[in-house]
Amino acid sequence: MGNKRWRVCFEPSGVQFFAAADADLLSAAASAGIAVPFACKNGVCELCEARLLSGTALNTRNQQMIPVGARLMMCRTAALDHLELEISAVMAAGNNQPRKFQANVVDVSSLNHDVYRVELQLPRRRELSFHAGQYLSVNLPDAEPCYFSIASSPTEQNIELHIQASPEWLSAQKVIDALTSGESVNLELPHGKACLVCAPEKPxxxxxxxxxxxxxxxxxxxxxxxxxxxxxxxxxxxxxxxxxxxxxxxxxxxxxxxxxxxxxxxxxxxxxxxxxxxxxxxxxxxxxxxxxxxxxxxxxxxxxxxxxxxxxxxxxxxxxxxxxxxxxxxxxxx
CATH class of the missing domain: 3.40.50.80 (Nucleotide-binding domain of ferredoxin-NADP reductase (FNR) module)
Incomplete structure (x- = not known):
């Protein structure tokens, strides 16, 4: 099939990436850093299902062309032209609606004189989708939400935060005190549009x-x-x-x-x-x-x-x- 690369666009998110003709769409999306749900990678689980809106695509299992308007499994599909696919599981920056989670505190450690590294575990981690560069809020009882950037990649199981809690920043110090003494904390995430949905094409x-x-x-x-x-x-x-x-x-x-x-x-x-x-x-x-x-x-x-x-x-x-x-x-x- 050669080394031709085709542009693939997801709707309604507008997220785009390139796929080589000799690669399945699921692998090409993952290589671009796009989180498409999957489990089996052999067309059985149907988690990577999408619908072909335009373009020419090949079912790699039976080597048949996929008609426009038909559903496909991205793990069993190759691009033969520029494609437009409908897939609601991939969201654009800022379109993942914030949700409330209860997280377990795994570790709170000091990085220097006033910055702490916090590691949190979400029991329902598979239900959470966020993009690199987004942030969350820590919600303590009877206090305003405190916002912190997420320091970990979306592919990591645990959530990492870097919290600066100097004596004059009482709200951040209150968060550190609560995390150090408690076993769980309430979060809301994700927030923010200044993030990466897929690997950019520029430096x-x-x-x-x-x-x-x-x-x-x-x-x-x-x-x-x-x-x-x-x-x-x-x-x-x-x-x-x-x-x-x-x-x-x-x-x-x-x-x-x-x-x-x-x-x-x-x-x-x-x-x-x-x-x-x-x-x-x-x-x-x-x-x-x-x-x-x-x-x-x-x-x-x-x-x-x-x-x-x-x-x-x-x-x-x-x-x-x-x-x-x-x-x-x-x-x-x-």
């Missing part, structure tokens, strides 16, 4: 300040399980060296992952003005010399940092739609 620029690194970890862990081959550059800004709580992990990524580069940006210890460090981080990103017309940017940090970075990159030639951050949703400009 990636990831920019994090402080515990914004958690969102970037979810993205990197997710991409490691796909066929993504574009360059990835991570900038991580912090006030002090000790605030970069998983610097060794980012350095290990740089050694292990082809095309991945990590640039830490640490402010001077004598300068406690966080806005100054934001400017320093933005200047470092601008100096990277990337082709701003062909890159996708994910940013996580305070509204001040995110909007300063966005304005600078758009002025440098970045298309506004290529800049993704949850800040644009929860703290929109008036």
């Amino acid at each position: 990636l620029l990831l920019v994090a300040a402080g515990t914004g690194f958690a969102q970037m970890k979810s993205l990197v862990d997710y991409l490691r399980g796909t066929s993504f081959a574009q360059p990835v550059k991570l900038f991580w800004g912090a006030r002090r060296h000790e605030d970069m709580y998983l610097r060794s992990m980012a350095l290990q990524w740089e050694q292990d992952l082809p095309g991945f580069t990590f640039q830490p940006v640490v402010g001077g210890d004598e300068d406690s003005e966080w806005s100054g460090h934001h400017d320093q981080l933005v200047r470092a990103v601008l100096a990277s010399g990337m082709d701003w017309s062909n890159v996708e940017v994910h940013a996580s940090g305070s509204p001040t940092m995110v909007y300063t970075l966005m304005d600078a990159l758009v002025d440098a030639g970045l298309p506004p739609e290529a800049f993704l951050s949850d800040v644009l949703e929860y703290a929109p400009r008036s």
